Amino acid sequence: MEEILKVSNLSKGFPGVQALSNVDFTLNRGEILGLMGENGAGKSTLIKVMTGFYRRDSGDIHFDGQAVDFTSPNDAVRHGISTVYQEVNLLPQLTVAENIFIGRQPMKKRGGIDWRELNSRAENAVAKLDLDIDVTRPLNTYSVAVQQMVSIARALDISAKVLILDEPTSSLDAAEVEQLFTVMRRLKSEGISIVFITHFLDQVFAITDRITVLRSGKNAGEFTTEGLSRMDLISSMLGKEFEDLDASRWGSSLGTGEGDPLVSMNSVGKKGFIFPFDLTIRPGEVLGLAGLLGSGRTEIAQLLYGVEKPDEGVLQLNGQETALSSPRGAIDEGMGFCPEDRKEVGIIPELSVRENIILALQAKRGALRYIHRKEQEAIADKFIRALNIVTPSSDQLVKNLSGGNQQKVILARWLAAEPRLLILDEPTRGIDIGSKVEIQKLILELAKEGLALLFISSELDEVVRCSSRVAVLRDRQVIGELDGTDISESQIMKTIAETA
Amino acid sequence: MNSFKKLPKLSVNNIPILTTISIFFLMYAAASIMFPGFFSLYNFVNIFKTNAFVGIIAVGMTFVIISGGIDLSVGSVVAFTSIFIAKMHQSYGMPSWISMLICLGIGLVLGLSIGCLITYFELPEFLVTLVAMFLMRGLAYVVHQGTISIQDDPFIAFMKRTGIRVGAGNLSLYVWVFILILILGILVSKYTRFGRNVYAVGGNESSAVLMGLPVKRTKVLIYVMSSLLATLGGIVFTIHLASGKPHNTIGLELHVIASVVIGGTLLTGGAGRVIGTFFGVLIYGLVFKLPAYISAFREWWAQILVGLLVLTFILIQTFVAEKTARAVES
Numbered sequence: 011m012e013e014i015l016k017v018s019n020l021s022k023g024f025p026g027v028q029a030l031s032n033v034d035f036t037l038n039r040g041e042i043l044g045l046m047g048e049n050g051a052g053k054s055t056l057i058k059v060m061t062g063f064y065r066r067d068s069g070d071i072h073f074d075g076q077a078v079d080f081t082s083p084n085d086a087v088r089h090g091i092s093t094v095y096q097e098v099n100l101l102p103q104l105t106v107a108e109n110i111f112i113g114r115q116p117m118k119k120r121g122g123i124d125w126r127e128l129n130s131r132a133e134n135a136v137a138k139l140d141l142d143i144d145v146t147r148p149l150n151t152y153s154v155a156v157q158q159m160v161s162i163a164r165a166l167d168i169s170a171k172v173l174i175l176d177e178p179t180s181s182l183d184a185a186e187v188e189q190l191f192t193v194m195r196r197l198k199s200e201g202i203s204i205v206f207i208t209h210f211l212d213q214v215f216a217i218t219d220r221i222t223v224l225r226s227g228k229n230a231g232e233f234t235t236e237g238l239s240r241m242d243l244i245s246s247m248l249g250k251e252f253e254d255l256d257a258s259r260w261g262s263s264l265g266t267g268e269g270d271p272l273v274s275m276n277s278v279g280k281k282g283f284i285f286p287f288d289l290t291i292r293p294g295e296v297l298g299l300a301g302l303l304g305s306g307r308t309e310i311a312q313l314l315y316g317v318e319k320p321d322e323g324v325l326q327l328n329g330q331e332t333a334l335s336s337p338r339g340a341i342d343e344g345m346g347f348c349p350e351d352r353k354e355v356g357i358i359p360e361l362s363v364r365e366n367i368i369l370a371l372q373a374k375r376g377a378l379r380y381i382h383r384k385e386q387e388a389i390a391d392k393f394i395r396a397l398n399i400v401t402p403s404s405d406q407l408v409k410n411l412s413g414g415n416q417q418k419v420i421l422a423r424w425l426a427a428e429p430r431l432l433i434l435d436e437p438t439r440g441i442d443i444g445s446k447v448e449i450q451k452l453i454l455e456l457a458k459e460g461l462a463l464l465f466i467s468s469e470l471d472e473v474v475r476c477s478s479r480v481a482v483l484r485d486r487q488v489i490g491e492l493d494g495t496d497i498s499e500s501q502i503m504k505t506i507a508e509t510a
Numbered sequence: 511m512n513s514f515k516k517l518p519k520l521s522v523n524n525i526p527i528l529t530t531i532s533i534f535f536l537m538y539a540a541a542s543i544m545f546p547g548f549f550s551l552y553n554f555v556n557i558f559k560t561n562a563f564v565g566i567i568a569v570g571m572t573f574v575i576i577s578g579g580i581d582l583s584v585g586s587v588v589a590f591t592s593i594f595i596a597k598m599h600q601s602y603g604m605p606s607w608i609s610m611l612i613c614l615g616i617g618l619v620l621g622l623s624i625g626c627l628i629t630y631f632e633l634p635e636f637l638v639t640l641v642a643m644f645l646m647r648g649l650a651y652v653v654h655q656g657t658i659s660i661q662d663d664p665f666i667a668f669m670k671r672t673g674i675r676v677g678a679g680n681l682s683l684y685v686w687v688f689i690l691i692l693i694l695g696i697l698v699s700k701y702t703r704f705g706r707n708v709y710a711v712g713g714n715e716s717s718a719v720l721m722g723l724p725v726k727r728t729k730v731l732i733y734v735m736s737s738l739l740a741t742l743g744g745i746v747f748t749i750h751l752a753s754g755k756p757h758n759t760i761g762l763e764l765h766v767i768a769s770v771v772i773g774g775t776l777l778t779g780g781a782g783r784v785i786g787t788f789f790g791v792l793i794y795g796l797v798f799k800l801p802a803y804i805s806a807f808r809e810w811w812a813q814i815l816v817g818l819l820v821l822t823f824i825l826i827q828t829f830v831a832e833k834t835a836r837a838v839e840s
Contacts, residue, residue: 108706
C-alpha cells in the first residue's frame with residue numbers, strides 16, 4: 011500500500027494542555043481510515059494541524075511523498091486535502107451550483123461569470139455523486155445530508171486526493187448514511203483516500219479499512235477493521251483492559267429506589283436526535299447513563315428537561331402524563347439540571363457564590379418575589395457548609411473558585427430549589443480527583459435522602475460506582491439496562507460491544 | 511436522491527423581491543386611479559429626478575447590507591460634498607468638475623479608511639461608520655456654515671440642461687448617471703467574482719474564509735464603493751439643487767437603508783438584489799410624493815407609512831428565514 015499522508019512524531023500544545031504528543035498517523039492511497047477517540051483525544055486537533063488550521067510545535071507531515079507545511083486550510087485544499095465538517099461550511103442562500111464554484115467561477119471571454127457553463131459543470135459534479143438535485147436552487151432548500159454531499163462535490167471538484175469527513179453522519183438518518191457510504195466506496199475505488207471521523211461504532215465497522223485510535227493526545231491503537239473485535243476497539247478508546255477493572259460499587263447500597271417511579275418515559279424519541287427508549291427513575295435511586303461520546307446520553311437529559319421536544323412517546327411524572335415544552339416547565343415540575351459545560355451554561359462567573367446559589371430558587375419563585383438578603387445568606391451558608399464548598403465567604407465571586415468548588419456551587423443552586431429529580435451531566439469533568447470523590451459521595455447521600463437522580467458521565471468507573479441502575483447507550487439508542495451485581499465496567503463494555 | 515423532492519420553482523427566497531415589485535405596481539395603480547393626473551410621465555420623471563441621488567447611494571448601500579454590514583456615513587458625505595463644491599466655486603471660482611473630482615478622491619480615502627478599520631482592526635461596522643458620519647458632518651460645517659447657491663457654473667448648467675425629453679419632463683444627464691450606476695450595480699452583483707463574494711461574506715463569513723474567498727479584500731472594497739457612490743450621490747444632489755449647505759440630508763442614511771430594506775434586501779446579509787433596491791427607492795419616492803395629492807396626507811404620514819413598509823419587510827424576511835429552516839428539516 012502506498013502512503014499518501016504520513017504524520018510522524020507530531021506534537022501540538024495549547025496553553026495549559028498538551029493536545030497532541032508524538033502522534034503518528036498514516037493514510038494509504040485509496041483507503042477509508044476511521045479516526046476514533048473519546049472527548050479530548052485530540053482528533054480535531056490532529057485534523058486541524060494536518061490541514062494548516064493550526065501550526066504544529068514539532069513533527070513531520072509528508073503528503074504524496076513530499077514534506078509539507080500548510081499555512082492555511084486553503085493551502086491544504088489547493089494541495090488536495092479537503093475537509094468536510096459536521097457543520098456544513100457553505101453558503102446557504104446561494105445556489106448549489108454557486109456553492110461548488112464560488113471563487114473559481116468560469117468566466118466568459120468578454121468578462122463576466124458564465125452562469126450557463128457554471129451550472130452545467132455543477133450538474134456534472136453532483137451527478138458524479140449520484141445526486142439528482144436541481145443545482146440552480148438555493149442550498150438551504152435541501153436537507154443537511156444533501157448539503158454535505160454538495161460540500162463533498164466542491165471538495166472533489168477542487169481535485170481532492172484526501173477527503174477528511176469530520177463526523178459527517180451525526181445529523182443524518184439511516185438511509186442518508188447509506189447513501190453517503192455508497193459515495194465513499196465509489197471515491198475509494200477511484201483512488202481517493204478518506205479519513206472518517208465518527209462516534210458511531212456500527213458505522214466505523216461498516217465502512218472503514220483501518221482504524222486509528224487516539225487517547226489523551228497520544229496514539230492508542232492502530233487496527234485493521236477486518237477481524238477487529240468491538241471489545242478491543244472500545245478498550246483501546248477508553249484505555250482500559252478487562253483485568254484492571256475494579257468494581258467498587260457504592261451504588262449497590264442504594265437498591266433500586268422505592269415506590270412508584272417519579273419519572274417514566276415510554277417510547278420517547280425524536281427523529282434524528284435519539285431513537286425511542288423507555289426509562290424509569292424512582293425516588294431514592296441513581297440512574298446512570300453509560301455510553302461512548304455521542305451515544306445519546308445528553309440527548310436523553312435534554313428530552314427529559316424540556317430543552318428538546320420529543321416527537322413521539324409518553325412522559326409521565328408521578329404517574330401523570332406531562333408534556334414539557336421548556337426547561338421552565340421542568341423546573342416547575344421539580345427538576346434540576348446541571349449541564350455538561352459549566353463554564354458555558356452553568357455558573358455566572360461575575361456573580362458571587364451566594365447569588366449563584368440563589369439563582370434557581372429565585373427563578374422558581376418568580377422574579378417579583380424577591381428573596382430577602384438575610385434569607386439568601388442563610389441558604390448560601392447552609393449549602394457552603396453542607397457541600398463543603400471552599401470559599402472565603404459567600405460573597406466571593408464564583409470565577410475565583412476552583413473547578414470542583416464551582417461545580418458544587420451549581421449543585422447547591424439546584425438543591426436550594428428543592429428538586430425531586432436532579433439531572434447531572436458530567437458533574438465531575440475537569441475537576442481534581444479529591445473533589446470528584448466528594449461529589450460522587452454527595453450524589454449517593456442525596457439519593458439516600460430520597461432524591462431521584464439521573465447521572466451522566468463518560469467515566470465508566472464513576473457510573474459503576476454511583477449508580478443503582480445503569481442504562482447503556484450506543485449510537486443514539488438505549489441498548490440495555492443493568493442493575494444489582496450486573497453493574498460493572500466490563501459488563502457495560504460488553505453491552506456496548508454486542509452487535510445489534 | 512429521490513427522497514429529496516423538488517420544491518416548486520417559486521422559491522421562498524424570491525418572496526421579498528416579488529413583494530417589492532408587487533407593492534410598487536399596486537401603489538402606482540392605486541395612486542393613478544385615486545388621483546387623476548397622477549399617472550403621467552412628467553410625474554414619473556420627477557420622482558426619478560428628485561430621487562436619483564438616493565438611488566445612487568442606495569446601490570452602494572445594497573452591497574454593504576448584502577455583505578452583512580451597514581454604512582451610516584452616507585448622509586454626511588452628501589452634505590460635505592455639496593457644501594465643498596459650492597464653497598470652492600464661491601470662494602475660489604473653482605470649476606465644479608474639479609471640486610467634484612477632489613470630492614471623489616476624499617470619498618475614496620474615507621471608504622478605504624472605513625473598510626480597513628472594519629476589516630483589519632475588526633471594529634464594528636456600526637461604530638466605524640458612525641464615527642465617519644460625525645466626522646464628515648463636522649467637516650461640512652468647517653467648510654461653511656450657511657447656504658451657498660452655485661450660479662454660472664458651466665458644468666452644472668450643462669448637466670442640468672442636457673437631457674432627453676420624456677413627455678413633458680426632461681430626464682437630465684445626471685439622472686442617467688443613476689441609471690448607469692444601477693445597471694453597473696446589477697452587472698457587478700451578478701457577473702463578477704467580487705459581486706458574488708459580497709453575498710458569500712454576508713451569507714456566512716467564516717464559511718467564506720474556509721472556502722478560500724478573499725473576504726478581507728472584498729469587505730474593504732465594499733466600503734470604498736459605498737463611500738464613492740455616496741460622494742457621487744452628493745455630486746448629483748448638488749447638481750440637482752445647484753447649491754450646498756452643511757445641514758443637508760440629515761438622516762439620509764436611514765432613508766437609504768429603509769429603501770434598501772423595502773427593496774427586499776435581507777438586513778442580516780447574504781441575500782438581496784440591486785434591482786429590488788431600484789423599486790425600493792421608487793416606492794420610497796412615491797410615498798413622499800403622496801402629500802402633494804392628499805391634503806390630509808402630510809409628510810409625517812408618509813414617514814409612518816415608510817415605517818410600516820419596513821416592518822412588513824422585516825416580517826416577511828423572518829417568515830422566509832423560518833420557512834427555509836423548515837424546508838431543510840423536512
